[in-house]
Amino acid sequence: DGGITQSPKYLFRKEGQNVTLSCEQNLNHDAMYWYRQDPGQGLRLIYYSQIVNDFQKGDIAEGYSVSREKKESFPLTVTSAQKNPTAFYLCASSPRSNQPQHFGDGTRLSIL
Amino acid sequence: GNSVTQMEGPVTLSEEAFLTINCTYTATGYPSLFWYVQYPGEGLQLLLKATKADDKGSNKGFEATYRKETTSFHLEKGSVQVSDSAVYFCALNLNTNAGKSTFGDGTTLTVKP
Numbered sequence: 283d284g285g286i287t288q289s290p291k292y293l294f295r296k297e298g299q300n301v302t303l304s305c306e307q308n309l310n311h312d313a314m315y316w317y318r319q320d321p322g323q324g325l326r327l328i329y330y331s332q333i334v335n336d337f338q339k340g341d342i343a344e345g346y347s348v349s350r351e352k353k354e355s356f357p358l359t360v361t362s363a364q365k366n367p368t369a370f371y372l373c374a375s376s377p378r379s380n381q382p383q384h385f386g387d388g389t390r391l392s393i394l
Numbered sequence: 395g396n397s398v399t400q401m402e403g404p405v406t407l408s409e410e411a412f413l414t415i416n417c418t419y420t421a422t423g424y425p426s427l428f429w430y431v432q433y434p435g436e437g438l439q440l441l442l443k444a445t446k447a448d449d450k451g452s453n454k455g456f457e458a459t460y461r462k463e464t465t466s467f468h469l470e471k472g473s474v475q476v477s478d479s480a481v482y483f484c485a486l487n488l489n490t491n492a493g494k495s496t497f498g499d500g501t502t503l504t505v506k507p
Contacts (some may be wrong), residue, residue, distance in 0.1 A: 382428050
């Protein structure tokens with residue numbers, strides 16, 4: 283079955299450490315997205331990519347970085363510059379049209 | 395710009411009660427509209443969609459009608475169950491945005507037995 287796989291499900295970060303969250307899709311979608319969700323809050327867009335080797339900042343890109351070297355993969359790095367990284371991170375993908383997005387099951391990041 | 399405004403939660407209902415969650419939107423153009431559901435600890439799942447005015451999306455007993463005149467897409471269900479307890483998000487897409495969605499803030503629904 284086609285879908286989006288996020289790993290790991292839980293991740294812990296030490297102070298001053300960079301961590302990378304994985305997102306892989308086999309839906310053949312052109313566009314991919316990263317969102318941050320804080321407890322009881324909505325979704326905030328971090329970065330998105332509409333095509334391989336290209337990506338744009340979303341509303342809260344500071345302290346994060348991404349790459350899009352392959353169509354099926356869009357990893358997110360949470361850098362040490364992100365001072366409040368504890369959150370639930372969601373990856374999504376969609377065709378480049380007005381179709382809905384497909385979401386992974388999320389990665390929960392906590393600080394040790 | 396584009397925006398989606400959802401009814402503030404949380405919403406608490408008894409089992410078999412009628413549900414309405416309001417959603418209104420602002421968009422430059424003719425958007426497609428969606429409702430997503432998020433169960434605890436999971437990602438969002440598409441619940442239903444409508445792509446043009448007067449379309450009715452429906453799934454699992456939930457319905458929503460695309461009302462262009464009132465720029466609304468309210469979610470309804472005639473009889474809720476405990477298993478419907480979740481967070482519901484209203485969202486829109488425009489063809490010009492190449493897949494990038496605008497989401498509402500989400501409404502938390504709790505259904506008590």
